Amino acid sequence: MSLLLTAMTFVLCIAMIVAALVSILGRSLPIAILAAGLVSLVASVLFVILASPDVAMTEAAIGSGLSTFLFFFVLGRVRGGERDGEDESGSEHG
Amino acid sequence: MIHLAMATGFLLILIGFYGAVSNRNILRMIVAFTIADSGVNLVIVAIGYMPGRTAPILDATVKAGYAAARIIDPVPQALVLTAIVIGVGVTALMLAYAYKLYEKKRSLDIAKFTELRG
Amino acid sequence: MLSPLYLVAAALAASFTLGLLNPKRSGAAYAITLVTLAFMAWVPAGWLWGFMAEGAQPVEIYTAGALPPYAINLRMGLAEAAMTLLITLTGLLSALYLKESLIKLGHRGMAVLMVALMAFCGIVLTRDLFNLFVFFELAAISTAGLILLSEDERALSAGFKYLIVSQLVSTFLLIGILFAYHASGTLNLDTMASARLPHGSAPSFALAFFLMFIALVTELKPFPANGWALDIYESAHPAYSALFSAAAATASLYAVDKLLLVGGPGWYPMATGIGITTFLAANLFALPQGNDRRLLGYSSLAQIGLILVVLGQRDLLGEGTPFIAFGLLVSHAVAKAGLYWLSGLVGGRSLTDWAALRGRPLLVFAFISFVAMLTSLPPFPGFYAKWELVRVLAGEGRLALLALILIGALVEAGYLFRWFGYMLKREAPAEAVNGEPHQVVPVYVAVLAGWVLGYFWGELSGVGLGHHNLLLSLPLAFALGFLLLDWLPAWVKNTLAITGMVAFFFLTYAEYDPLRLIFALIFLIGGAITLLASYDAHGRRIGFYPAAMLMYAGMVMLVRANDSFEFFAAWELLTLGSYFLILRGKHSEPHALSYILFSLGGAFLILAGFALAAGGAAQFPITALGQVAPAVAPWVFLLLATGFMTKTAAIGLHIWLPGAHAEAETDVSPMVSGILLKAGLFGLFVLLMAMGKQRLYGVELTHVLLWVAAFTALLGNLMAVFQEDAKRLLAYSSIGQMGYALFGLALMNHLGWLMALMFVINHYIYKSMLFLSVGGVAKRTGTREMYRMGGLIRLMPLSFIAVLIGIIAISGVPPLSGFGGRWIFYNAILASDYRLPMVILFLAGPVAFLYLFRLIHSIFLGQLKDELRRVKEAPFWIALPQMLYVGLLLAFALAPGLALRRVDTYLNLFFPEGGLHWEGFEITSDYGYWNPVAIMIVVAVIFVSLFAWLLFVNRRAQKVKQFNIVFSAERPFRPETTHFAWNFFAPYRKALGFLVQPYATTFWGALTDFLHTAGDLARRLYDGNGQSYALHFLAFVVIVFGVGV
């Protein structure tokens, strides 16, 4: 039983780290926001495994649900600024 | 299992900080901060976990009398609840600021807002 | 006494209900806000009254019906009550100040303000760690929200930068709290402090504590992670910055203090380290600042850093910590809030725009009270706190820290007084101060609070440490009384002042020993005579009498001081008073600044010297200087002597004197030059009387003093010779004369001291007289340049007589008292065995005569210029004191015994052999005798006969018409430069010019420029980019971790 849980935790953790890296180093902003949403979704699953259902519900409802939506709302309003801030020398990662 | 979760949490925090410090786009910085927040939440929940025990809910399986031997530490969970909500509150505020900053200078590049210096 | 939870509940209930009101009726919402804030202030006030008056004990307030480690508890003790009151009062006053902005912002802004204040109070009250985190987050969010009150567009980006850093801080704080919880098993501060850590978890608890500590310290805006704070201070609404710097700092400081309680003494050095670096860096960065709010931001960072240092020295200060930490905190909070409220009234943002305040004397008084509070000058709480801090630090041998604190304080005094100088002297901008009543009331409340707290701290220090309350000492009270009488016409105040001083002298002259009697005589009676010249001024002369009386009060308290605390308090009072007097001169601003800096530098040296000597003892009588431990004694001597020499302008420390004395007003120059310099000499007398000869590394310190004195005399006189400006000439001559007096003192024998005392009396009389007469001439002719005058002997005979008598007295020519001084001096030299310095001093004599001759010759003799034809005699009130002085000089010349006899016998206590024998008019010493009356008669006869012969010969002298000179057929462009007085001693300048190069001026100038450029260069660190501020924070964490843990 616990071997299964450890394996699942391991997979979930790898998924979270990959999602986080995609979010930080990815080129497009919407993908980054979705990746962050994914991170907190996987986190809420992990919380269930770590025997804390309350936190899992909160993280799912607020962490991934609402904040991802807040981001998309604001992104929708500031579409023009999506590309700002990338140094013109062509950001080396992607 | 705990160390794995906690290590992931710390790694997420570091990735979040790196994202916040290296990207000059304000929205990306805020995304990075949400990732760091998720990392913190993960670390805190990992602290509360004790192998082989169950969630701190008294129901049919976990009788009130001998709950102490069956449940994990409920205090970190209570704290994480507050931490998540505060994290969202601050993120919402930062998004509003990002919107206004964009409205003022039509740019989301943090380096453009350096009038106050020295 | 209501439970503080009602405070929290009231704030929340009010801010929630404001949402119910429809947005249009924000006036009603504003009323509710004010009522709630008043209630929130009333709760802690009740507790404070309970603790102060009824002596109640600190109370634990439980929530949720469970005992602390399992539920959140708040504690209400004396410290918490005082701080919550400070926070809520500042909040109430700021809300009053922000009337328009709050109403414009609507009920949401008011709700945010109330919640912010509740959060700060929560930080102070809570004893639970996670609760502290929640309140900090509340404070952070409301801070970012309240920034919107400001009209400044840049406030928005400042708010965003703050949010970035607060995100990082809350991450570290959260992780720290949870790991600490895991290690100690509890979230309650007190239980965590006493929790016996299971053996394995000590290192990880330390690490967790470090994370928590570094996060909370970052709330205190330490260097380098404080870029964001400065942006907030500069761009936010001033009333909000007042709240931010007073209330937020108080709350965060107490949070760090509570955390240090948990961490234990191991963490104190880290707190001190961070505090002192922030204190120095912030002060250095403030130097080149032009924007007033950013300067105030830097200054508040520095003050918070200093208080952090005090918290870090808790193991040393023990139960004295609250007295010191609170003294500094309260001074900082009140002054900073007041200055920010003032900056709201001033239109422009540069420091010189504050000159607009000049139109309102009350606001000027408020400004200087705040500056004095920040620089911990008496009679404010900061003074007592700084004295205690220095005393303990020196007692425990933490001298490096002490030195750093004093250097930082001096830099801070520098930029604050420079700002005050700009305010008083720079030309005012167009629009005047625009303050409606509700904006001016908070400022007056702050000033009143400052003075009341000053009185309160005086009482506190009286109870605890035996120093009596400064505000109650008669001279200071008398001086401050003039603040209230400032609306009276000048001559009324002048009479009041003179009668006050003379009455005080006759009331107390019995208490002084003969030496102190002479100084008291000069300070009080001499001061009264000099004040006679102030009758000449008309109108009200706002600010003159409080300043003058403050100076005289300081000097009288100096003479009457018997322990080191009173001595130092008096020293700082007279420095402050004299600074305001000098600052009244038209172009005196830069010189007054250098004066206050040198004097404060000297005062800090004296403070350090006394603290070192006291070795931690609370009461340290002056006479106990003799019994100081031999290892420390030479250093104490060195510190005190250098401190006193900054006041007597020894060479190297003299550059402030010429400017300060020359640029002062006509009746201020004699006061500052004739009387004030004696305070330095008095200090040296007290020092040498108590400590006598000291050796440091085999070098006889009094021997060094001798050489310094000799060079001061020579170079002082030499520099005087080449001056074109008459008042500067007299100022440099004062440096020379002080060199003589110092020399006499350093001889360390009976006659040397007697000569020094004689110089004290002589110098007062003839220097005041000369300054008055030159002042009178300058008033009449409109210029101080000697080559523009000439031939005034017929038009201003009285002034001529005064200058003639003065010249004779200074140069030591027989009939007058100058000769007596020289005679005693030669006897003293013969009695001592110093030969080489004596040669330098002899050289100084004729050089002195050079500039004296130049003074009288170029002003009074020679031919009268056309534009000076209608010059009248000096005004009556300027001439009268001169004549009085002439009479005094003659009397003193005829019967020196009157003043010197009793002090001569008194000096036998210190130097039994080598005294004088006084019989009738005969004075005999071991090497000769001196009969002043006989000499006077002989010289008078010679003079009269010579004068008659000259008149007889002079009848047929041929008169040459002036300026009919032609240079190879064309008139010189500036005819007056052909006047004989122009560049009078050109040949001497060629010969001795190298001696007069301004080495000292260039040295001090280079030092200040270095500080300026260093500050300017270093503050580029804050490049305004939010991301780099985040990087600074991360770097700060790593550096402190590397250094500390």
Added chain:
Amino acid sequence: MVKRLGALLLLLAIGGIFTSLLVGYVPDTELNDTARYYAYHTAADIGSANIVTAIVITYRGLDTLGEVTVLFLAAAILGLVLARGRRQAQARRALTPVGELLTTGSRVLVPLIMLLGVYVFINGHLTPGGGFQGGAVIASGVLLLLLAGPRKPFAHSLIAAVESLAGVFYVVIGLMGLVLAGGFLDSRVLPLGVLGALFSAGTIPIIYTLIGLKVGAEFSVMLSDLAETEELG
């Protein structure tokens, strides 16, 4: 480039701190005394089946009050920040026509979502979940309404009234705890009832309902403020 390297170095150092924390971490085998107190006393003293809720509402009630205020602040400041540009935005907003699927879908889903939200925060003291989770679910329901019918004027005053009243009642119950029961925010104002029953654990269900409403209202206010901001392009 240098900045990124510097950042990496710093983060490596901080990573070092975290790893030493991680390595030094030894999971407890037994509950520490705070957790053990909660485990023993929740059922008897507070009567709430969900221990976490007992801690969140009663034992550490001040935290939750603070946290609700955090959300209240965030909503208020969001309103302030975005309010300035709001008046003109209302008039000229060209809107894409709302699709058929969204309108019918929302008509079906919104009541279900609301029901779920209410269920979550009413059973806060029995099953996992509570005011915050329930409030978030309700807010997503309101959000769906917003998306489905942007034309409909958003009932600002109603939402604000709900938010304020819920907050005020929450504080009043807290004060009642101070006056009647053991201390501020003590939930033993009402009888504890039977463990596991709907109406048990004193005022906890009421408090959680109020929190649910307040959080839901605040999130809706935030979302509506954001929705009404002007398209900056």
